[in-house]
Amino acid sequence: MERLSQYGRDRYEAMTGSSQSAVRSQQFADGHASPGTTNNHPDNIARVTSVTGTNYTIVTRDGPLQAQLMGRLMYAAEKHEQPKVGDWVRYIDYDEMALISEVLPRYTELYRKTSGKTFEKQVMVANADRAVIIQGLDDDFNINRIERYIVQVIGCRIEPVVILNKSDLAEDLPRTIQDIQKLQRDVDVYTCSVKTGDGIDVIREKVFLPGHTSVLIGSSGVGKSSLLNLLTGDERRTAVVSESTGKGKHTTTTRDLFLLENGAIVVDTPGMREFGIGPGDEADFEEQFPVIAHYAEDCRFTDCSHTGEEGCNVLAALEAGELDEVVYDNFLKLMKEQERFQVSKAEQNRQGKQFGKMVKEAKAFRRKYKY
Numbered sequence: 001m002e003r004l005s006q007y008g009r010d011r012y013e014a015m016t017g018s019s020q021s022a023v024r025s026q027q028f029a030d031g032h033a034s035p036g037t038t039n040n041h042p043d044n045i046a047r048v049t050s051v052t053g054t055n056y057t058i059v060t061r062d063g064p065l066q067a068q069l070m071g072r073l074m075y076a077a078e079k080h081e082q083p084k085v086g087d088w089v090r091y092i093d094y095d096e097m098a099l100i101s102e103v104l105p106r107y108t109e110l111y112r113k114t115s116g117k118t119f120e121k122q123v124m125v126a127n128a129d130r131a132v133i134i135q136g137l138d139d140d141f142n143i144n145r146i147e148r149y150i151v152q153v154i155g156c157r158i159e160p161v162v163i164l165n166k167s168d169l170a171e172d173l174p175r176t177i178q179d180i181q182k183l184q185r186d187v188d189v190y191t192c193s194v195k196t197g198d199g200i201d202v203i204r205e206k207v208f209l210p211g212h213t214s215v216l217i218g219s220s221g222v223g224k225s226s227l228l229n230l231l232t233g234d235e236r237r238t239a240v241v242s243e244s245t246g247k248g249k250h251t252t253t254t255r256d257l258f259l260l261e262n263g264a265i266v267v268d269t270p271g272m273r274e275f276g277i278g279p280g281d282e283a284d285f286e287e288q289f290p291v292i293a294h295y296a297e298d299c300r301f302t303d304c305s306h307t308g309e310e311g312c313n314v315l316a317a318l319e320a321g322e323l324d325e326v327v328y329d330n331f332l333k334l335m336k337e338q339e340r341f342q343v344s345k346a347e348q349n350r351q352g353k354q355f356g357k358m359v360k361e362a363k364a365f366r367r368k369y370k371y
């Protein structure tokens with residue numbers, strides 16, 4: 001039990017309201033287990049720490065185990081319903097291995113829209129409390145990208161925190177900070193250099209809280225793994241830039257969950273440039289665009305798009321110089337992206353229905369011929 005608590009079990013229960021006794025009684029009620037069955041004991045709950053193809057590593061109360069999915073999870077579930085790093089799962093002992101029988105309800109999902117015409121929710125990490133958006137203060141720095149990440153993370157109901165790494169390479173740090181302040185977002189921003197160790201102590205204390213799960217996100221090469229290495233004191237994941245190609249040799253390719261000494265849980269992820277803006281179906285407009293929402297309250301029309309309508313208070317604020325142009329421009333860009341997304345989601349719903357019909361027919365057919 002001790003070990004699982006370290007992996008955030010207490011927090012999970014607090015967030016989902018599923019105490020152990022609740023899990024147990026529900027399980028009996030569902031008829032999944034009867035008292036005395038050790039095989040599907042209610043205590044057989046674990047956290048997924050890594051996923052490689054169809055192989056899972058889970059941490060159980062007796063330590064880590066290799067696991068695979070039970071058939072019904074493998075074949076019946078949608079991809080995003082299958083276990084992801086950070087998921088709490090129920091498992092069954094099977095030789096030296098484990099079979100995952102159920103994914104427990106998630107309290108957050110960090111997801112993105114997959115590329116392509118149709119929308120597919122791609123869950124990257126489950127049950128994260130925080131998303132630590134990392135950007136380099138070198139050429140990588142891009143204020144618009146930071147805001148895209150922030151909006152998407154808020155849309156997932158996860159708290160964003162920004163870390164600007166490589167302060168040793170920063171050309172004009174005060175100016176960068178000023179630019180970020182222009183976004184007028186209530187998000188903590190920290191600067192550091194993994195290379196010199198500058199700012200790391202504050203980050204260690206303020207960003208990675210015991211029992212909380214943080215996921216590191218940001219483009220490739222910003223120093224996500226380097227930061228994690230420094231925090232864990234483990235050198236194995238350090239990227240070494242090859243002199244001939246200039247590319248990192250240890251570019252992260254999987255998402256993995258690590259435990260820090262203070263009991264904070266951190267998920268490292270492969271770098272991604274694209275983090276398509278999602279539908280914002282979890283968070284409302286006000287949460288995603290607080291500054292715009294503030295001015296929009298006084299627009300004449302309630303469905304004002306703030307792009308040219310009569311009596312638009314957002315545009316009035318822009319003209320009066322109250323609303324920063326950066327904030328407004330980013331808002332327009334992000335809205336456009338969400339719109340594109342909505343269209344593809346509608347398209348997918350249509351296809352989903354067709355697919356559902358097909359499944360129904362197939363099932364009826366199977367019933368009829370009993371196979």
Ligand SMILES: Nc1nc2c(ncn2[C@@H]2O[C@H](COP(=O)(O)OP(=O)(O)OP(=O)(O)O)[C@@H](O)[C@H]2O)c(=O)[nH]1
Pocket residue numbers: 165166167168169192193194195196218219220221222223224225226227238239240241248250251252253269270271272
């Ligand atoms: N100058 C400088 N270089 C850094 C700093 N932090 C990391 N680096 C270097 O940046 C390169 C990339 O670091 P990684 O930690 O592999 O970056 P990553 O974000 O994990 O990259 P992916 O795994 O590809 O997503 C390495 O060569 C690091 O040594 C820093 O604060 N200053």
Ligand SMILES: [Mg+2]
Pocket residue numbers: 224225226250251252268269270271
């Ligand atoms: Mg990495």
Ligand SMILES: [Zn+2]
Pocket residue numbers: 296299300304305306307309311312313314315
């Ligand atoms: Zn308006």
